[in-house]
Amino acid sequence: MDLGLAGRTVLVSGAASGIGRACALAFAREGARLALLDIDDDAGAALQRELAGVPGAGASRFFRADVSDEATVSGAVRDAAAAFGGIDAVVGCAGISGPVGLGVEDVALSDFRRVMEVNVTGQFLLAKHCAPFLRVAAGSSPGAGAMVLLASDSSFVAAPGMVPYNASKGAVLQLTRALSVELAADGVRVNCVCPSVVDTPMARTDLGETSESLNARDFPVQSPEQVANHVLYLASPASAPVNGTSLVSDFGYLARSSFPA
Numbered sequence: 001m002d003l004g005l006a007g008r009t010v011l012v013s014g015a016a017s018g019i020g021r022a023c024a025l026a027f028a029r030e031g032a033r034l035a036l037l038d039i040d041d042d043a044g045a046a047l048q049r050e051l052a053g054v055p056g057a058g059a060s061r062f063f064r065a066d067v068s069d070e071a072t073v074s075g076a077v078r079d080a081a082a083a084f085g086g087i088d089a090v091v092g093c094a095g096i097s098g099p100v101g102l103g104v105e106d107v108a109l110s111d112f113r114r115v116m117e118v119n120v121t122g123q124f125l126l127a128k129h130c131a132p133f134l135r136v137a138a139g140s141s142p143g144a145g146a147m148v149l150l151a152s153d154s155s156f157v158a159a160p161g162m163v164p165y166n167a168s169k170g171a172v173l174q175l176t177r178a179l180s181v182e183l184a185a186d187g188v189r190v191n192c193v194c195p196s197v198v199d200t201p202m203a204r205t206d207l208g209e210t211s212e213s214l215n216a217r218d219f220p221v222q223s224p225e226q227v228a229n230h231v232l233y234l235a236s237p238a239s240a241p242v243n244g245t246s247l248v249s250d251f252g253y254l255a256r257s258s259f260p261a
């Protein structure tokens, strides 16, 4: 299937690691041009070099931005749009898990606030500052003007010891819906992807994994490349009628009833 992403400009937050990195590489293989946003300068610069070696890739540039800081987000988005002549699609991957394994009484307010700032405020700021460019893209090219946010299966279900993260991902799900409704009149689509455990540095750290992979676990684990496939579809003109939805990628767990059959 031709996703129609060749020559499109895609801005990815949290691009330097895990799912964001896999998305950047997958978009590059489709011939897209990439604006890479992250706080990790070294990993961002390394990814930019790696993207240059991807056959058929468009240009890519790294922009340092902390998604929870409005000044750096607006500056990076403006610089990216100026460098590439606009922005056709946006992917919000930047996120943190915060304290994992702590009961609610032991969660510091500062930690709760930080998770909300990065995971929720960060997606809001990305949407706020990218929306003007996505409107232009939607108006000038069929199927352009798409935003994909990384939510989580934690948007729907909860595990103990993850109160801040669960709360933040519930908010990202509803932020997706609110943005999709608000921006639909201008042709801008907003969807989210909700994966269960993905084999990335975030999940390895949270699960105390010291090796390079989560594959030997007794629960299903998906790869960042599998999540990137969902993101590319939702960011592409191929999904033009899809808006305000959440693509749950969890091996079917959410669909399972408690009925003992």
Ligand SMILES: NC(=O)c1ccc[n+]([C@@H]2O[C@H](COP(=O)([O-])OP(=O)(O)OC[C@H]3O[C@@H](n4cnc5c(N)ncnc54)[C@H](O)[C@@H]3O)[C@@H](O)[C@H]2O)c1
Residues within 6 Å of the ligand: 013, 014, 015, 016, 017, 018, 019, 020, 037, 038, 039, 040, 065, 066, 067, 068, 092, 093, 094, 095, 096, 097, 118, 122, 150, 151, 152, 153, 194, 195, 196, 197, 198, 199, 200, 201, 202, 203
């Ligand atoms: N790994 C999983 O199991 C899993 C499952 C469901 C959803 N997610 C979500 O997917 C997204 C990506 O997660 P990942 O597993 O790839 O994590 P990761 O830690 O591998 O990558 C996250 C990236 O975000 C960047 N980042 C963190 N805070 C930032 C900030 N304030 N400003 C800009 N960049 C910042 C980091 O530098 C890093 O490059 C997150 O939103 C996460 O909640 C992950």
